[in-house]
Structure formats: structure tokens, C-alpha cells
Amino acid sequence: MKVKLRNPDRVMEIEGPLPVSDLLGRLDIIPEAVLVIRNGTLLLRGESLADDDEVEVRPVLSGGI
Amino acid sequence: MVRTHVKCKVCRGPAAVEVRRHNAAFCPEHFRAHFRSQVARAIHEFRMFEPCDRLLVAVSGGKDSLALWDVLLDLGYDTAGFYLGLGIGSYSDRSRDACISFADTRGAKLIVRSLSQEHGYTVPQLARLSGRVPCSGCGLNKRYEFNRAALEEGYGVLVTGHNLDDEVATLFGNVLHWNTDMLGRQAPVLEERVIGSETALVRKVKPLVRLAERETAAYAVLRGIDYIVEECPLVEGNTQHRYKEAITLIEESSPGTKQQMYFGFLKRAAHLFTEESEAVELVACSSCGAPTIVTQGRDPQCSFCKMKARTERARAEKEGAEGGKEGGGGKDEGGGGMA
Numbered sequence: 223m224k225v226k227l228r229n230p231d232r233v234m235e236i237e238g239p240l241p242v243s244d245l246l247g248r249l250d251i252i253p254e255a256v257l258v259i260r261n262g263t264l265l266l267r268g269e270s271l272a273d274d275d276e277v278e279v280r281p282v283l284s285g286g287i
Numbered sequence: 288m289v290r291t292h293v294k295c296k297v298c299r300g301p302a303a304v305e306v307r308r309h310n311a312a313f314c315p316e317h318f319r320a321h322f323r324s325q326v327a328r329a330i331h332e333f334r335m336f337e338p339c340d341r342l343l344v345a346v347s348g349g350k351d352s353l354a355l356w357d358v359l360l361d362l363g364y365d366t367a368g369f370y371l372g373l374g375i376g377s378y379s380d381r382s383r384d385a386c387i388s389f390a391d392t393r394g395a396k397l398i399v400r401s402l403s404q405e406h407g408y409t410v411p412q413l414a415r416l417s418g419r420v421p422c423s424g425c426g427l428n429k430r431y432e433f434n435r436a437a438l439e440e441g442y443g444v445l446v447t448g449h450n451l452d453d454e455v456a457t458l459f460g461n462v463l464h465w466n467t468d469m470l471g472r473q474a475p476v477l478e479e480r481v482i483g484s485e486t487a488l489v490r491k492v493k494p495l496v497r498l499a500e501r502e503t504a505a506y507a508v509l510r511g512i513d514y515i516v517e518e519c520p521l522v523e524g525n526t527q528h529r530y531k532e533a534i535t536l537i538e539e540s541s542p543g544t545k546q547q548m549y550f551g552f553l554k555r556a557a558h559l560f561t562e563e564s565e566a567v568e569l570v571a572c573s574s575c576g577a578p579t580i581v582t583q584g585r586d587p588q589c590s591f592c593k594m595k596a597r598t599e600r601a602r603a604e605k606e607g608a609e610g611g612k613e614g615g616g617g618k619d620e621g622g623g624g625m626a
Contacts, residue, residue, distance in 0.1 A: 229518045254307075254539045255532070257504050264303045264505055266293055266312070282504040283452065283531045284349060285422075285522030 223271055225249070226278040238273035245271060246279070255283050304505045307542035315509045322506045325497040326358045333475045335492040336444045342366045343442035343489075345433050346389075346397070348382030348515040350507040351448030353389050355495055357510055359446070360393055366446070369436050371429060372401030374409025375521060382515050389512065398440060402428055408598060410521065416601040417594055421521040424594065431577065431591040437489040443479075449493040452500040455545045456530040458552055468567075471560035474553070480578060482571050487578035499545065500531075 225234045225245065236245060242258050242265050258265045259278045271277060293302040295314035302312035306321070313321055329335065336342060344359060346352040346368040359366050370386040373379050383399065390397035403409055406428075413428070414421040437445045454473070461469045475496045480488040495503060507514050522528060538544050569578040572589035574596075579589035588596075 228516055231517075252532075252535055252539050254501060254535050257501065257508060259508065262508075264315075264508060266302060266305055268293065280504065280508075280516060281518075282350075282501045283528065283535060284351070284500065285518055285525040285528035285531075 223273055223275040223277060226276070228279070228281055238271050238275060240271055241267070242269050242271060243267040245277075249279065251279060256281055303509070304502070306499075306502065308499070308538070308544075308546055310542075319506065319509060322354075322498065322502060323358050323361060325502075326355070326494045327362060329475065329494045329497045330492075333492070333496075335476055335494060336364075336446075336490070338364065340365070340444050341442045342444045342446050343398075343433075343437045343440065344368050344446045345429070345448070346370050346386045347448070348385035349448070350512070350514040350516075351450050351453075351495060351500070351503045353385070353448075353512050353514050354503045354507045354510070355446065355448045356389070356395070357393075357506075357512060359494070360395060367396040367398055367440070367442065369398045369433065369440075370400075371432050371436075372399065372403070373425060373428075374401065374403050375411060375519060378515075378517065378520055381517075385513060385515050398436060400432065400436065402432070405432065406595060408602075413594075413598055414521075416598045416605070418597075418601075419594065422525055422527075425521070427590055427594060431589075434488055435577070438486065443486075443489060445489050445491045447491065447493055448495055448503070450495040450498055450500050450503055451545055451549060452531055452534070453527075454493070454496055455534055455549050456527050458549060459530045459534060460526065467560050470557070471562070474557060474561075480569055482569055482578055487569060487571070496549070 223236055223238045225236050227234060227249075236248065243253060246253050246256065246258070246267070253267050257280045259280060260271070260275055265277070293305065293312045294300065295302050295317050296311040297317040297320075298314060300314045303315045304318045305312045342359065342364055344352065344356045344366050346356055347370070356366060356368055368386060368390055370383055372383055386397055387399070402413075408416070410421055410425045410428070413419065413424045417424055433445050437443075458470075458473060460466075461473065475493045477488070477491040479486055479490045534545060567580055570581050570587045571577070572579045572592055573586050574588055574592040577589045577591065579587050581587050
């Protein structure tokens with residue numbers, strides 16, 4: 223699947239199927255620190271991703287205040 | 288496409304957002320309702336403002352401030368947005384455009400000013416000329432300009448998008464370094480301060496303190512708010528960000544930690560530090576009239592004016608070294624454009 227990452231923007235290819243939580247684990251990302259979005263829909267960490275999915279892993283922690 | 292069996296706490300339909308510290312999940316409709324109710328609860332619980340108050344919402348183009356403004360508009364409050372251009376290249380341009388687009392689609396008033404227009408410098412220039420860390424100079428300028436805009440434009444309350452993660456990260460840093468004066472000022476509401484009979488600092492409030500950063504991002508996505516996802520290019524390595532990452536790692540394994548830390552502090556410890564903070568007497572800055580504190584009987588000058596004077600001296604020295612070439616204009620013209 224195509225996984226879009228942010229800051230900086232980049233795309234990775236990850237083999238599916240696998241659950242959202244496994245994807246984040248493989249990317250070494252804390253689930254609480256991101257949203258995972260597929261076709262504009264928010265995904266829960268237990269949801270499955272297919273090999274042909276395109277998802278965005280969007281960080282939610284901002285630096286400045 | 289496989290969905291999980293996690294159900295909305297309210298309607299038992301498929302959930303879209305989990306809020307682990309509440310041991311709850313919500314469908315899009317009921318998450319939006321949950322989010323709004325948490326904002327309304329914070330406003331009520333901390334007596335932030337009344338329906339008759341005029342609110343100036345500091346907006347950056349990011350998820351928190353735009354989500355907050357969206358809810359305040361939805362709840363029927365009298366608001367205007369205030370965007371301060373920081374001059375951080377195209378990042379600032381995109382941030383401003385996100386605010387303008389948001390305001391336009393909702394028919395809301397947005398006041399736009401910029402540091403270059405008001406003071407003749409940008410945040411990157413300020414960092415180079417003053418020797419301050421960019422985030423430090425940026426924060427000082429924002430606090431100053433937000434308050435000035437509220438006073439000049441007649442808004443009695445300044446509303447910021449600080450969320451639970453922001454507050455916990457700040458608290459964490461203040462405890463790590465035992466900044467007791469800062470601990471005394473860390474509250475969801477900072478009351479108005481007066482000098483003589485004049486308002487010097489408008490009331491500042493943080494209606495998102497009951498909501499984590501992940502929730503504000505989820506709300507913005509579900510509401511279709513086109514916020515700036517990219518991070519400020521100057522923020523890399525920022526201490527606040529490192530604190531947030533550390534705390535989020537703990538939150539991941541122990542949901543509720545952030546909330547317990549912050550609200551536990553407010554309930555059990557904040558009062559121990561507030562007396563020290565409230566005892567500080569404010570006087571008017573001799574340069575701009577903004578509030579500041581007296582130090583050793585010297586001419587009182589606020590941090591902003593000191594920083595600005597240092598910046599102008601550094602610029603003059605630099606220009607002198609380069610042959611006295613004329614520098615950029617626009618200093619201290621005041622006013623500011625409206626959009």
C-alpha cells in the first residue's frame with residue numbers, strides 16, 4: 223500500500239494486508255501521536271488495511287505554542 | 288475493506304474516533320458533539336466568558352485554533368479571528384491563506400496583521416538580529432501583538448487554541464526546571480490586569496484544555512477544516528515538541544496520564560504558586576505603555592521593547608558594517624490591515 227507521511231511529505235510502500243496498529247508499529251510511530259486517514263475517513267487502530275490501500279499518517283503533535 | 292467492531296458510545300454505530308483516556312469511542316456525529324460539549328464545559332467550568340463578551344480568537348492556520356474558532360462560531364459567540372503574519376516564508380503565506388479561507392467560508396471577521404508591517408522585521412530576521420531562539424522571539428511577539436490587537440480593536444477576551452497536550456508539556460517543562468513563577472501563571476484563565484483604571488492585559492482563556500491534540504486534529508478532519516498540517520520550519524528540535532513526544536509515549540501505555548497531570552495540578556497544586564505570581568505589581572512600559580514589572584528602580588521597559596531595541600541596534604550595526612545601506616521600512620506604523 224501507499225503510505226503518505228508528513229513533515230516532510232513523503233510516500234512509502236508497505237506490504238499489506240495488515241492492521242493500522244501494525245503499520246504504525248512498523249513505522250515506529252506512537253498511535254496517540256497520529257491520525258490514520260483513508261479516503262478522507264479516520265481509521266481506528268484495529269482496522270485492516272489492504273495491499274492496494276492509500277493511507278495518510280498525519281502527525282497531530284505541534285511544536286510551537 | 289474491513290471495519291472493526293468498535294462502537295460509538297452514544298448510538299452504537301461504527302466508531303471513527305477512540306478517546307482512550309475516557310475509555311470511549313464515537314461515530315463522527317457524536318464525536319463532534321462530544322468535542323463541542325468539552326469546549327462548552329471548559330468555558331462554563333472555568334468561567335471563561337459570557338455570551339455578551341467580544342472574543343478575539345488568535346488563529347494560526349493550524350488545527351487547534353481553527354477547530355476552536357469553528358466551535359465558538361457554532362456555539363453562537365461573538366468572535367473575530369486574529370492572524371499575525373510572522374514572515375516565515377511561504378509557510379506563513381499558506382497559514383494566512385488557511386485562516387482567510389476559513390473565515391470566508393464561515394462569513395466570520397478576520398483581522399490580519401504582520402510583524403513586518405507593524406515592526407519592520409520577520410521572525411527569522413528577529414532570530415538572527417536579536418540572538419534569540421526563533422520560538423522564544425516568536426512567542427514574545429505573539430503575546431504582545433495579540434494583547435495589543437485585542438485592546439485596540441475592542442475585544443475584552445483573548446482566546447487561544449492551547450490544548451491539553453500544550454498545557455501538559457508546558458507544565459512538564461516548568462516542573463522539570465521548577466519555574467515557580469511560570470507555574471503560578473499556568474491556568475485556563477488569566478484574568479485581566481489593569482494599571483490605574485486602564486486595562487493593560489486583556490483576559491486570556493484556553494477553551495481547549497479539556498481536549499487532547501489528537502482530538503482537535505480529528506475534529507478538524509471530520510469538519511473538513513483545511514488546516515495547515517505542515518510544521519513550522521523553525522520548530523525543529525523545539526523543546527516543547529520533545530516534551531510532547533515523551534508525554535505521549537507515557538499516555539500510549541497509560542491513557543489518562545495527561546489529564547490526571549494537568550487537572551491534578553490545577554486542583555491540588557496551582558494555588559501554591561499563584562500568590563507569588565499575583566503579588567507582582569505591573570507598571571506601564573516607559574516606551575510603549577504595555578504592562579511590565581519594575582526592576583531595581585530602573586526605567587521600566589517591557590520585554591518586547593527591550594527585544595525590539597536590541598534588534599534595531601543589531602540591524603543598525605549590521606547595516607553600518609555593510610556601508611550604511613538603507614534598511615527595510617514599515618517600522619512602528621501601527622494600525623494594520625483588515626481582511
